Amino acid sequence: MANITLFSQIISKLDRTKFNKLVKDKQTDKHCKGYNSWTHLVSMLFCQFAKSQSVRDISNGLRSATGNLNHLGISSAPSKSTISYQNKNRTHELFKAYYFHLFESLGQHPKFKQVKFRIKTKIFLLDSTTISLCLSIFDWAKYKTAKGAVKMHTLLDFDGNLPAYVNITDGKTADNKGAYDIPLLKGSVVVADRFYNDFQLLNVWDSKGVFFVIRHKENLQYVSLKENELPENYNQHILKDEIIELKSDVSKNKYPKKLRRVSVWNEEKNQVIELITNQFNWSPNTISELYKSRWQVEIFFRDIKQILHIKSFIGTSENAVMTQIWTALITILILKALKAQSIFEWHLSNLVAFIRLNLFVKIDLQKWLNKPFEEHIDPPPISIQGVLF
Template identity: 25%
Template sequence: MHKHTTLPNLMQKIVSDEDLQSITEAVGYHDTSRTFTVRTLVDFFLLAALHEWKSFRHGADVAKMYGLPTFHYSTVSKKAKEVPYEVMKRLFALVVSKCNRQTRRSLRFPKALRIVDSTTVTVGKNRLTWAPYHGERSGVKMHVAYSPEQQMPSDIVETVGLRHDGPVGERLTDVQTVLVEDRAYFKIERLDRFVEQKQPFVIRMKDNVEIHQKKSLKRLSSSSSSIVADFTCQLGTKQCRSKKRHRVVIFQDANGHEIRVVTNVLEASAEKIAEMYQERWTVEVFFRWIKQYLNVPTLFGNNEHAVYNQLFAAFIAYVLLRWLYHRTEKRTTSSLTFLSFVRRFFSGQLPLEWKSEMAAVLFEYARIYGRSMPNFG
């Protein structure tokens, strides 16, 4: 199994040529190239993320080694600018949909969690003139809805770096899940609206929020519990106060700092609410991982399409790696962490059992969906 071609080939099996054509047609893009197609651009950016290519020129120089056709770096640069990034964004959504159907994980909580947060990618001020940030930097934000059960992003909204998280978070809600968010998304009017919309949430409160008509909830005391208080109340000052009563849970984190979260989840214990919020740290780990291992901070292009095409492709690469890891892990007796799997996969040092089971997973997927699997084995 060639480590250089595994994920591009897997991508081709998960997203057929018919799928890709439907997406490009829906976006209104007509691919006239016969050599460097949209499919080739997708493969280029997948490989660039996985193998940490430094630029379009670097990718063009090593392309042949990775199974790509020979091309000049200006060809891929032009293609990246030309293809609407909505194509790559829809490809990401399709890959997530197909991979999540294949990766079911047991829930630790009564409902699945949906953690919403953002990460910023910055470069020099003159690189992205359409995306000014702070000082001598320009940058873009990727606002992510992350599933800790699937250990995958489930939805992404792209904006310039100066866009505030709160309003964008409105586009990442889902009433079928418990929304878990940090203080940047806290707004009293929003909490009242979530109650009316029956959107479950666990959101960290800002430190200066006033509490009105506090009423403690009955609970079993435990000396080992991190819970400091559990009560219902109205939030805010007289000039801006919540119309609804909300549940507030105060707990101590591992460093002894008090954290106040507000929620409309009433059937769970205060300890479980604290656990839900603490799952928010998994998205921080995810952001660090993609920046460290998927070349995300190295932006190749300068225009909007080139930048977002590259970033969405990096997220696709992550989802494919996670899918491959989860599916293979279920079939093996030896244990590997996800990070160890990725490192060994790309260094050619996977245990024989993992190689064998990974090949079986890929061929099984091909058989079920009636796809051929060239370049494997």
């Protein structure tokens, strides 16, 4: 049996040296009395793992683990008023910066490397999700007349299905407008739905050497320049592969170059999916499969909303909401890293549920991850007492 709890072993996997450097750079512990940034991080991770519904649940939950808090790197359980105050006042930029640091380490496990596509370029999936809020309580989250919301514009790395970039805006920001600030790698490919069919945005991506696969709108006006022959062994769901240019003067001024248009039959939804791309060398089937992989970003949004604490919030200020969202992203990064390190084939929902049930159980984390349904009992010590007679 391990001498420290499961939660303590999970926390020990975090790079505290880098965290302390970020704290120093952002001066988040300036004038701090007791409840430092590390204690704040641990408290919010406990909120996510335990799915605490209030600051009282966080405070009482950590207080119930008296004797084990030193292993978490904190001296005592914080009070609910302290948690509430720091959620409002300690900048969420600290946790945002720490997420991207962890992404560069925990998020690069060899198991995360995609093997589905033969193309060597980096694949990113772009989409957004809306998190509804009550406007009368979260009055800063403008969305509709009687409804508040924030929107997460997420660039998901296909390797590991983890966010490589997140832009959180108010609910009124359109999907394409929230994508302008997203940094992209030259030579990478971005896959997105029709809400990102913004030719000015696509022209910016193209000028940076970024490929895109976008579902175009039904009212797209274009001129067909050439229809590519489909290979003899082509998949029957590929209906057309052609080279086009935009017809409308307004659209053509925004994107003057040629585009490739691929029409695909979707058997499940019984409809035609029409895609545009600036990649002219890949097979039409590769273009089709790339767009099909976009569903992974929907699965990611489902996971963070269902298995983590992100649909309701323990604070009402903008900073408190942002803090909870970024610590939720840190939590799912940790969960996926644990899943990748285990031999047992975990489903993410089962993993977080089992951790939640065993949060303060003293058991070896790696052994438990590999064989969760086996009883882990250390052998009794070997007696060294001599023979009396």
